[in-house]
Amino acid sequence: MPISTPSHAGKVINGRYRLITLLGSGSLGQVYLADDIPQRRQVAVKVLHDSLINDEESIEKFRKETEIAASLTHPNVIDTYEWGEGEIPFTVMEYLSGGTLQEMLERTSALTISQAVVIGVAASEGLDYVHKRGIIQRELKPKKILFNSEGRVKLGGFALAADLSGTALTEKSKYASPEHREEKTIGTASDIYSLALVLTELVLGKDHVGQDAQTDSAESVSDPAEAIFGSITPAITKALTYEPSNRPDAETFRDMLVEASKELSRPDPLPIKSGLGISITTPVNPDDTDANNPKKLTPFTRIKKAAQFVASRFRRWTWLLLMAALIAGVISLVYVNDDEEIINIREVPDVIGLTPQSLLDQVSSFWELEEALTREDGSTAGTILKTIPLSGELLEEGQILTYYVSQGSELRDIPLGLTGLSIQDAEAALLGARLTLGVITQQSDEDIGIGLVIGPANQDSEMPTGSPVDLIVSSGPELRTIPVDLEGNSFEDAETALVLEGLQVRKQEVYHPTIPEGIVIMLNPASGEALLRDSFVDLIVSLGPEPLAE
Incomplete structure (x- = not known):
């Protein structure tokens, strides 16, 4: 019953897009249903996986895919509204509540030829648009064909053809073209082959096309039987040709399907899904004191409501004609079927502020x-x-009754650039992000000055509104300890040891009756004492015995 917990649910991206619930996940990121707060509309927001935030190769791939998508404007290509990289790379796209073709296949198993042609024509138009701009789909499959609420076909997930030249795409599915499976260079003809396979599956039914291609050899595809595919057989057969150069381009394939559709019956509406499965219902009458009890809707009640609706919108003479037809229908229902259809309905209870278990206790399995x-x-x-x-x-x-459970306050990004700030400036930055200053811990640091912020104490990039953020503040560089046993060593060795400790050296030379020239007599300060980095240590070095006076 509950869906899996999305890691970014409730987060506000770019100060504008509130992520609501996870829609899906791919190799680069997660896609969320989101509210565009200023525009008061629903959008889809793709964010880079947390595990890839520091992966430059993945970030560059995410950026390139987003730039390609943002450059495309066509009725059969997913619209991209905005993108950015702020705290986390993101892309804002139109929300396609009609779901994917893959979901449609799972619900309906197969479509009519006419319905398949509707999808094929729209997909071909989208492919023709991107192909002429040097962009391909790579491997068209049902989950990359989506629908908006009106049933319009939309394509997504494109790449520059030049980027794929001479490369082998290792991820292969049953919709892959022969050249893709054989790890040859793929181009626009590969998309046409994949689209033809998708249309074949739409007509034959789910799981009736090939199998996942895990071998290096091309899987043979049987020519479509004309008895099954009717007038679209030539188009499908041509598109499934083994040699890419013998396949039609997207525009030609589209024209072949349009021509074939003239011999087909009018297609039924596509069985797209309705958003998240959320029902739209009529508000309850406030005067109804028995609203929590199940109501029974009979055919007579439905006819009465329909009559009231019609009466409010038509002129008197039209109403009289329709009423006569309705009365005839009532008489027919009475004499043909005395069994009343019983449909139970109930008022949605007010459970705001309660736990999900409280809701479950009230509605049980209703x-x-x-x-x-x-x-x-x-x-x-x-x-x-x-x-x-x-x-x-x-x-x-x-x-379906959808209930939204709070995970707490909205998540706020911990500001970047705290490093090097004074405590006062860091606190101001946190307050601006709707967070507070937490516990301050001091830690030595070789590069950041005393009293300045090193960074947050934890690795979290975001925290709920009002949360305290603990900071680590620099206490300056660590103290340096003068190495022991430097006396008796050569000046060069002693100097090297001190410099490696981060200290500076001053040389003082004196005569000594017994210690040879160039040997360290003593240190000031003495060995074992602790000093600040870059402090000076005086090395008293022997010049040897003092020369005798002549």
């Missing part, structure tokens, strides 16, 4: 519960912040 995690300043972790549908609205039995 609805299917779906948990989403979020954050909100001032909220108590583990309590419900809101439900969809809202409390007081009606929801049929068995429908």
Whole structure:
């Protein structure tokens, strides 16, 4: 019932996008459903995996994919609104509530040829647009074909064709072209082959196309039987040609599908999913004192409500005609079927501030519960912040009730650039980020001056609003200890030992009756004493016996 805990749920990206719940994850990052706070719209935000924050190669790949996506503007390509790298690299895209083609296949198993052609034509138009700009899909597959709420096909996940020239892509699926599986150079023709395989699977049904390609040899694909694929057989057959040069380009493939569609029946609407499965219901009547009890909707009740709706929108003469038709329908229902259809509905309870267990105790198994995690300043972790549908609205039995559970206050980024600041300046920076100054610990540091901030005491990059941030403050460089047993050594050896300790040397030469020239007689300060870095140590060095006077 509950979904897995997303690590960034509740975080506000770029001061604007509040991450709500995890939608999916890939090799580079996670994609979240988010609120665009100023625009009051839902968007999808992709953030780089935490484990890759310091991986320059991954950051560069994330940046390049984002730049490519942001450069594309086409009705069949996912729109990219904004991107940046601030505290964490991110990309803001349109939220496609219709889900992926892969999810559609899992729900419906197979589509009609007409429906497959609708998807194929739209995908071809998107591919034609990107191919003419030197960009390819790499390996088109159902999970890379998405739908918006109106059923429009959208493609994503592109790469520059030049970046793939002469490279072998090791990740292969059953939709990979022969040249991809054989680790040859791939181009735009590879996308057409993959699209033809996807359309084949749409008609034949899920899991009826090939298998994951784990070998180096090309898997043979049977020519589509005309008895199954009808008028689109020539287009599919041509696109599945082994040699890339013999396949049609995206524009030609699209034209072939359009021509074939003239012999097909009108397609049914595509069975796209509705967002997160959240139901939209009618608000309850405030005068209804029995709203918490299940209601029974019979055919007669439905007809009455429909009649009231129609009456409010049509002229009197139109209403009379429709009423006559409705009365005839009622009579037909009475005589044809006396069994009344019973549908239970119930008012969504007010559980704001309660625990999920309290909600479960109230509704038992009446609805299917779906948990989403979020954050909100001032909220108590583990309590419900809101439900969809809202409390007081009606929801049929068995429908999805989504409840949002607080993980505590919103996450705030710990400011960068604290290193080298005074404690007062660091505290001001923390307050500006809606955090507070915590415990101060002193630690020696070779480079940062006494009293200046070295950095936060922990490795966290973000903390809940109002949290104290502990700081480490420099106490200056460590004290240096003068090495022992330097007396009796040559000046050069003693000097080297002191310099390696971070101390400076001053040489004083004196005559000594018994100690040879160049040997250290004594040190000032003496061996074993502790000094600040770069302090001077005087080395008293022998000049040998004093010359005799002539």
